[in-house]
Amino acid sequence: MKKEYITGFFIGLICLQIVLPISMIVKREVTLRTGIPFRFKTAPVDPYDAFRGRYVALRVEVNKVSKPEGVDLKYGQKVFAQLAVDENGFAKISKISLKKPKDLTYLTVTVTYLNGNDVGLNLPIDRYYMEEKAAPRAEQVYREHSRRDKQDAYVVVRVTNGFAVIEGLYVGDRRIEDIVKQSN
């Protein structure tokens, strides 16, 4: 290859390599700043990722809805879940649709299982990254807390245009980072 071509292509590649991370950042910053906040009840556990570090895995409680009438669903299909708030102030999925709901807050989710009238959904809220030592502590804090019959862990998630970004993880209305710090 000629040198000018190499240089040109190389600059192109470098741009691509840098544009992608920047666009990832921008999209999430926009959501965090402008998105509508929702609280999802969850149960945190602590696993490990070699590249991205420790995190608490989140199991969001509202992960299934009843199947809408006259709609054919497949495993892995993309659907839109309309969000609403229940009487306790937590997020719930009011219904799912194949078309983007207008004027409503929704999340883009995938179908994980179909069982009779139940549709299992995969919400894009499954990891909360924490400091190496804090993540296992966080799981412990949650367990101790839930033993007293108060399973009130939740994540605050900002949502715009079907896209969700996690803002924070709370146990009993306090940020998990603060609880972990205090318990040390």
Added chain:
Amino acid sequence: MNTKAVQWLYQELPDLVTKGVITEAAANNLRGHYGEVKTSDKKWFVIISCSVLGALLIGLGVILLFGHNWEQLSRQVRTILSLLPLMIAQVLAFWVVLKRPASQALKEGTATFLSLMVGASIALISQTYNIPNDTPAFILTWMLLIVPLTYFMEATIPAAIYVVGVSAWAGHFWNEPLKAFLFWPLLSVVIPHFIWSLKQKKYTVRSAILSLVMATGICVGAGFTLGRTFPGSWIVIYSSIITIFYLLGAWEFKGISTNWQRPFHILGGVGIFILMFMFTFRFPWESISHRYYYASNEISSWTAIPDHMLTFVLIGSAMLLFFQFAKRQDWMRTLFGALPFLALFGYAVGGSSPAFSMFLFNIFLLIISVYRLMTGIQSNNLGIINTGIFMLATLVLARFFDSEMSFVIKGLVFILIGVGFLATNVVILRRKGGAA
């Protein structure tokens, strides 16, 4: 050209001249004919290895430091940290491309570092914004962003990282055959670089590393993507793949003189022996009658068409190569290359009578090891003799401890083969005596 032999010859020349075996002029003619021997290969190897290892360790270190997930860092700082190491790596790589295009060590090192920093950057952003787990997308994005470096910087480590990456990616789609099949086009992206690296005279260790990674990647990828509809078809598929490694690896490339430069050939040879040895047992043939629990739903019907097509291409290519080597009357390689035929035959009958297929491979492995032993003795090549003995010994030991056959049959077969050896020995000795 065999540089080691020439080096040896140059060492001998003065001695030969003083002893009057050849004249000074003849010695000079020889030196003129072979030219100067480059002895810088080792130095090269050390410089490039240090450069690559340094880049690898620093890159992985950065990833680990990010992995700690420093709580004190604000989102702004994290954003800068996600981009800064990537940009430093890009500047370094760009500078090398512009100013030091001849330095293989710098190119390989900076390309490796940049490859890792692309991954580190995406990983840190995933961490900062708690991005949901989508490992295959993470891997594929990362891999596609680094594979061009292989070509722009003539760097092999990014290619190796890429091969590992796309193999891991394919593993996530074991139940989605059409997606998993993309593994093959993705893998083929590095083949031009691989062929180029094989033709290089300097820095041959790189083609060895890449061969090892590619051979492993192909075998792993084949497991994820091929033979998903017919239980036990792995017997034929892996036989064909390994035979292609072996025979294609033996193909003469210009300027290749040592086996070190034919890693696929060696890997293929070892692989053929391992497969043949496995096929002398019962378990591979029993796998033919296993039912795949998933065969009924996702992996069947038309989604399996690419799988079937590639399987046929692989078997066909292996057989074509076999005929090529048979035409050249390269009997050792032809014998080894007969594996796919036997595997196909064994697969056809092995489902109903595993014993027959086992018997077939026992006999064939015996023939091959004895043939290897004999060829080694004839050509006085200790390496070939030793591998022949090793193959034979492995087979004999395995059958000795085999609980499948009765002691009487085993004993008789052992004695028969032993007598055969002694008889051959006597014949050879007689012939030699007759000649003398």
